[in-house]
Amino acid sequence: MIVDLNITEYIRSLMKEEKNDLSHIESEARVNHVPIVKPETKELLRTLVLLKKPMKILEVGAAVGFSSLYMNSYQPEGGTIITIERNEKRIKKAKENIKNQGKEEQITLLEGDAIEILKGLDGSFDLIFVDAAKGQYIHFLDDVLRLLAPEGVLVSDNVLQDGDVARSRYAIERRDRTIHKRMRDYLYTIKNHPQLETTILPVGDGVAISIKMGESNERR
Numbered sequence: 001m002i003v004d005l006n007i008t009e010y011i012r013s014l015m016k017e018e019k020n021d022l023s024h025i026e027s028e029a030r031v032n033h034v035p036i037v038k039p040e041t042k043e044l045l046r047t048l049v050l051l052k053k054p055m056k057i058l059e060v061g062a063a064v065g066f067s068s069l070y071m072n073s074y075q076p077e078g079g080t081i082i083t084i085e086r087n088e089k090r091i092k093k094a095k096e097n098i099k100n101q102g103k104e105e106q107i108t109l110l111e112g113d114a115i116e117i118l119k120g121l122d123g124s125f126d127l128i129f130v131d132a133a134k135g136q137y138i139h140f141l142d143d144v145l146r147l148l149a150p151e152g153v154l155v156s157d158n159v160l161q162d163g164d165v166a167r168s169r170y171a172i173e174r175r176d177r178t179i180h181k182r183m184r185d186y187l188y189t190i191k192n193h194p195q196l197e198t199t200i201l202p203v204g205d206g207v208a209i210s211i212k213m214g215e216s217n218e219r220r
């Protein structure tokens with residue numbers, strides 16, 4: 001946990017019931033240790049969706065479909081989501097959850113490895129939520145940028161890796177050093193990319209929010 005436990009508990013104590021009915025999906029996932037978004041990150045997503053009003057969202061890492069269903073409940077009428085998942089057990093559960101919520105028209109689940117699936121996708125998305133294997137974010141980036149609309153929002157979750165990212169590589173166990181390096185490379189790239197304006201927030205396990213600037217707005 002990167003934020004003081006007392007502060008996290010206090011913030012959580014202020015959270016109110018939501019208009020959508022996803023609490024059973026959320027609690028079942030948490031009980032079964034499915035790594036869905038943390039409550040604070042979920043609220044940040046809600047804020048971003050309400051601000052941006054994205055008609056088209058792309059998500060990398062569906063798990064059991066919770067964050068897709070959650071974001072969709074705050075999208076404007078007619079808003080759609082494409083989400084990607086490769087774990088068979090989670091795909092099955094995500095399909096079931098999406099169906100039970102009557103959201104099959106709004107949420108499309110693509111099955112397989114995001115590295116391959118992203119390459120085959122076209123179109124342009126107003127918001128892209130990257131929440132998959134942390135060591136792969138850097139490998140998703142070219143396709144994610146190609147698919148992100150001008151002024152689109154890229155949200156990358158779990159970027160601080162329980163605080164490990166801020167530690168020296170020598171303080172990291174040898175077996176975790178590759179992922180540590182890749183996430184540092186990813187953060188450096190999105191912070192310094194000429195098309196992106198990025199802020200990194202210590203929310204949940206760390207969230208980076210990037211806006212894709214139009215060509216005329218690129219930094220000189």
Ligand SMILES: C[S@@+](CC[C@H](N)C(=O)[O-])C[C@H]1O[C@@H](n2cnc3c(N)ncnc32)[C@H](O)[C@@H]1O
Binds near residue numbers: 062
């Ligand atoms: C943190 S969970 C996603 C949680 C979900 N966004 C939520 O908050 O409800 C990450 C998911 O990404 C999937 N994943 C990781 N790397 C992937 C890849 N390369 N392609 C497709 N799915 C991937 C994992 O199987 C896992 O279910």
